[in-house]
Amino acid sequence: MTSLHPRGVFCAAATPLTADYAPDHTLFVAHTKRLIAQGCDGVALLGTTGEANSFSLAQRKSLLEVTVEGGVSPEKLMPGTGVAAISETIDLTKHALSLGVNTVVMLPPFYYKGVTDDGLFAAYSEVIERIGDARLRVVVYHIPQVSGVPISHNLIERLRTRYPETVTGIKDSSGDLANHVAMIERFPGFAVLTGADPLLLPLLPKGVAGCITATSNLCAADLAFVYRHYADPSHADEVAAAQARVVTERERTVGPRQMAAIKTLIAQATGEDGWLRLCPPLMALTTDQQRALGGG
């Protein structure tokens, strides 16, 4: 299990916005540093929670650049680089590598639905081979309720067989415990990271590599505590308490407006209004909704 890559608690970082819906660099770098200080092993920026697909390619690249320039170790950053066009996925991934960021979370091309595993294998192959960089580590991304394009076990098998050093893990945001367990059992040495905060604790004894979650924007220290101490009987009560807080934070925010709720709570904690904004088609909470959430 020590060979799993990546491993640990990663925050699917939310992105604060300027008034014209561009990433707010200053607030984002501060948030990233705070997450790492709270115990995150790394930050998975520019993902679904981070609204990456609402940004232009130039905005995505700039955000990664300022985060590295701001002093966050590239080894702790795991950006999303998978978009609908494979030529742009290649562009974003090469850019990350150029900054020393070697591990990326890669959505499959997500415009067409009902595509075959042959087609998805061809897409990932084209990306990996045209990049042609031995440093690259790819975490494929299974979030069928958003992308509309599931990652099947058959596809994982084929990618691992062809690119064993490159395709090293999966982020599973399906929320389906059985799917995580089935992948852990079928693919030894493959890093399964859950996208569902409450599943980290039950999956740790089964060999999960870690998590990449939205709620860790709010409770990174608790998730990190669960991850580091779940197997230590002397910390059983503290682990249970941390897990309870994680579940509470998750339940308080989960639902169709999860990102808006998370960003509202960060705004309330930091006093920074840039956290209240979301890029359309996502919408900020109304003032009443913000107030109700704060009282939770």
Place this chain on the structure above:
Amino acid sequence: MTSLHPRGVFCAAATPLTADYAPDHTLFVAHTKRLIAQGCDGVALLGTTGEANSFSLAQRKSLLEVTVEGGVSPEKLMPGTGVAAISETIDLTKHALSLGVNTVVMLPPFYYKGVTDDGLFAAYSEVIERIGDARLRVVVYHIPQVSGVPISHNLIERLRTRYPETVTGIKDSSGDLANHVAMIERFPGFAVLTGADPLLLPLLPKGVAGCITATSNLCAADLAFVYRHYADPSHADEVAAAQARVVTERERTVGPRQMAAIKTLIAQATGEDGWLRLCPPLMALTTDQQRALGGG
């Protein structure tokens, strides 16, 4: 009805590819000219059938540029410009306007699913207002089985009320006859264009503005004949025969590999192998499949 814009038969043009999955400019311009010569009122390039979301922004812009430079009137071109990031939708739409191409087909931002009409209205508003060009005409695009983001009648109502000169039509690729009829009845003066070839004829007496279809890559002349002569009793037999050919071509190609089948038939008709390629995750037909199709 004369005020409907756009009106007529538009081909949702397929895109021939080079070996590295970039648009083949020469073959595409020739195809566009052929479609117009066959009777298309215009060409809706860079849409779902055209694999636009598999291309980079630069590739999309180049393809539109070479088509205009190649001598196709900008008034006959209706590119897809809606992508997941509204800043890029703005970029692509401004670029089209800069070439004299005023009418675009605009997908809603399609990464997030289950978004609200408030969110979609905000997204389209942001695009239209930041472009701020009175020449712009937007055809919104309802293709929920691919985009995952339907365009509701409520959203159309709001967009038409706020932007009556700009949001002038919808492409309905749902294949749902009742949805077309309901929109035609509810929104007088709004151009409803069907994405389903066989529906053009039954919808013409009801006031449909026209069609934007994939099969017209293969049978543009027949669709154009149906469109121009459906109400003329002296052409009833020829209209019926043209419609029968449209339905046959559609049935021969429709299904999960529709785009591959259409491109294969263009390759067989033109002898140009660039038409056989599709960009992953879409896949070309196998040689056996190509042969079986040709014999159909």
